[in-house]
Amino acid sequence: MPSAQSTRAVFAMDPVHLPLLFPPPLMSRLRQVVEIDPSFVVRDFTDPAAVSALAGAEVLITGWGCPRLDADVLVAAPRLRTVLHAAGSVRALVGEALWQGGVTVCSAVAGNALPVAEYTLAMILLAGKDTFDQRERFRQTHTYPSPAETAAIGNVGRRVGVIGASRVGRRLLELLKPFDFAVSLYDPYVDTAGAAALGAEPMALEDLLRTSDIVSLHAPDIPETYRMLDRGRLTLIRDGGVLINTSRGALVDPDALTGELLSGRLSAVLDVTEPEPLPVGSPLYNLPNVFLTPHIAGSLGNELERLGRTVVEELERLASGLPPAHEVRHTDLARVA
Numbered sequence: 096m097p098s099a100q101s102t103r104a105v106f107a108m109d110p111v112h113l114p115l116l117f118p119p120p121l122m123s124r125l126r127q128v129v130e131i132d133p134s135f136v137v138r139d140f141t142d143p144a145a146v147s148a149l150a151g152a153e154v155l156i157t158g159w160g161c162p163r164l165d166a167d168v169l170v171a172a173p174r175l176r177t178v179l180h181a182a183g184s185v186r187a188l189v190g191e192a193l194w195q196g197g198v199t200v201c202s203a204v205a206g207n208a209l210p211v212a213e214y215t216l217a218m219i220l221l222a223g224k225d226t227f228d229q230r231e232r233f234r235q236t237h238t239y240p241s242p243a244e245t246a247a248i249g250n251v252g253r254r255v256g257v258i259g260a261s262r263v264g265r266r267l268l269e270l271l272k273p274f275d276f277a278v279s280l281y282d283p284y285v286d287t288a289g290a291a292a293l294g295a296e297p298m299a300l301e302d303l304l305r306t307s308d309i310v311s312l313h314a315p316d317i318p319e320t321y322r323m324l325d326r327g328r329l330t331l332i333r334d335g336g337v338l339i340n341t342s343r344g345a346l347v348d349p350d351a352l353t354g355e356l357l358s359g360r361l362s363a364v365l366d367v368t369e370p371e372p373l374p375v376g377s378p379l380y381n382l383p384n385v386f387l388t389p390h391i392a393g394s395l396g397n398e399l400e401r402l403g404r405t406v407v408e409e410l411e412r413l414a415s416g417l418p419p420a421h422e423v424r425h426t427d428l429a430r431v432a
Contacts, residue, residue: 101130102128102129102130102153102154102414103129103130103131103151103152103153103154103174104129104130104131104152104153104154104155104156104410105131105132105135105137105145105148105149105152105154105155105156106131106133106135106136106137106156106157106158107136107137107138107140107155107156107157107158107161107162108136108137108138108156108157108158108159108160108161108181109136109138109158109159109160109161110136110138111160112158112159112160112181112399113133113136113158115396115397115399115400115403116158116181116399116400116402116403116406117133117400117403117407118400118403121400121403121404121407124407125403125406125407125410128407128410128411128414129154129410131156132148135148137149137161137162138160138162139162140162140167140168140171145171146171149168149171149172149175150171150172150173150174151174152172152174152175153174153175153176153177154175154176154177154178154179154410155172155175155177155178155179156179156181156406157178157179157180157181157182157188158180158181158182158402159182161180161188163187163188163190164178164188164189164190164193165190165192165193166190166192168190168192168193169192169193169196169198175198176197176198176199177198177199177200177201177413178193178198178199178200178201179201179202179406179409179410180200180201180202180203180204180406181203181399181402181403181405181406182202182203182204182207182394182402183202183203183204183207183393184202184204184431185200185202185204185423186428186431189423194425199419199422200422200423201406201409201419201420201421201422201423202421202423203401203402203403203405203406203421204262204421204423205262205405205421206394206401206402206404206405207393207394207402208261208262208263208265208266209266209401210392210393210394210395210398211263211266211341211392211393212263212266212267212269212270213270214341214366214391214392215263215267215311215313215339215341215392216267216270216271218339218364218386219250219255219271219276219309219311219339220250220274222309222337222339222362222364223248223249223250223253223308223309224248224249224250225245225248227362227383227384227386228362228383228384229248231383250274250275250276251275252275252276252277253276253277253308253309254276254277254278254279254306254307254308254309255271255276255277255278255279255307255308255309255310255311256278256279256280256281256298256303256304256306256307256309256310256311257278257279257280257281257295257311257313258280258281258282258300258303258310258311258312258313258314258323259281259282259312259313259314259315259342260280260282260284260285260289260290260293260313261313261314261315261342261431263313263341263342264280264282264313264314265293267311267313268280268293268294268295269293269294271294272294277296278294278295278296279295279296279297279298279302279303279306279307280293280295280296280297280298280303281297281298281299281300281303282297282314284430285297300323300328301328301331304324304328304329304331304332305331305332305333306333307332307333307336308333308335308336308337309336309337309338309339310332310336310337310338310339311338311339311340311341312324312338312339312340312341312342312346312347313341313342314342314346315342315430315431316342316343316345316346317429317430320345320346321345321346322345322346322347322348323346323347324338324346324347324348324351324352325348325351326348326350326351326354329347329348329351329352329355329361330355332355332361334360334361335360335361335362336361336362337361337362337363337364338352338361338362338363338364338365339363339364339365340363340364340365340366340367340368341366341367341392342367343367343369344365344367344368344369344370344371345369347369349368349369353377353378353379356378356379356382356384356385357378357382359384361384362384362385362386363384363385363386364386364388365379365385365386365387365388366388366389366390366391366392367390368387371390372389373387405421408420409421
C-alpha cells in the first residue's frame with residue numbers, strides 16, 4: 096500500500112450511514128491515513144463525479160448501499176488495490192472480477208458479530224425464564240404465577256444448541272461461558288477438541304435438535320445450508336423448545352416453521368425471516384409464542400462506529416506495512432456468509 100499521504104480513498108455506500116460509521120474523531124483519524132473527501136459518497140459508479148473520483152482511487156471504503164463491485168469498477172478504478180467494507184458479508188458485494196484482479200478485500204464482519212451475539216444471549220436468557228409467555232399471561236390475568244406454574248422455568252442446566260461456529264456462533268459461545276448452561280455445537284468443520292475449546296459439546300445436527308431446550312442458528316447462508324431446518328428436522332425439537340434465528344431466513348423452511356408455531360408446540364425468536372419482511376397477513380406477527388424483530392440484531396445506531404473503527408484500524412495496519420487483520424479470501428466464500 097502506498098504511503099498515507101499519497102493513498103487516495105473514496106467512500107461508496109448510502110450516505111445516511113457515514114456519520115454513524117465515522118463520527119468526527121474517527122473521521123479525523125481516517126484522514127490521517129488516507130486522502131479522502133468526507134463530503135463525497137458514491138452511490139452510482141456511472142455518475143460523472145464518481146467516475147472522476149474513481150480514476151485515482153486506490154482504496155474503496157464501502158458500506159450498506161454500495162453498488163456491486165464488478166469488472167466495470169476495475170475499469171473505472173484502474174489503481175484500485177483495496178476494498179474495506181464497513182459492514183458484514185461481502186458475498187453479494189464483490190464480483191468475480193475483483194477477486195481475480197488481485198484486489199485485497201477486508202470486512203468488518205467480526206465487529207458486526209458482537210451485537211448479534213449479544214442480542215442472541217439476551218434472547219436465550221429471556222427465553223429460559225419464559226419471559227415472553229409470562230409477559231403475555233401477566234397482561235391478560237394481572238396475577239402472579241404460582242410456584243407450580245414456574246417450576247420448569249430457569250436457566251440452570253438448560254441445554255442450548257448452537258448451530259454453526261461462525262464468527263457470531265463463536266462470540267455467542269464465548270458469552271455463554273459464565274452461565275450455567277449445557278451447550279451443544281453442530282458444525283461439520285469443528286472437531287471434538289475444537290468444540291471443547293469453544294466450551295461446547297459437539298453433536299450431530301439431529302442429536303442437537305432432539306436434546307436442546309433452545310436452538311440458535313448461526314450457520315452461513317450457502318447452498319449447503321438452504322432449508323437445513325426442514326419439516327423433518329423441526330419436528331425433532333422437543334415440545335416447548337425455542338428456536339432463535341439471527342442468521343438468515345433461508346436456513347429454515349418457512350411453511351414448516353409456521354405450522355409448528357401455529358400449533359403452539361414450539362416458540363421462536365426471529366430477527367430474520369423468509370421472505371423479509373413477512374407479508375402483512377402473516378400469522379407470525381400476532382402469535383404469542385413468536386418474538387419477531389425487524390432485523391435489528393446486527394450493528395445499529397452507535398454500534399456502527401465499531402465497524403468504522405475496524406476499517407480505520409485496518410488502514411493503519413496496511414499503512415504500517417502489516418498484513419490485514421480482517422481479510423476475506425475468495426476461497427472463504429464457500430463456507431462463510
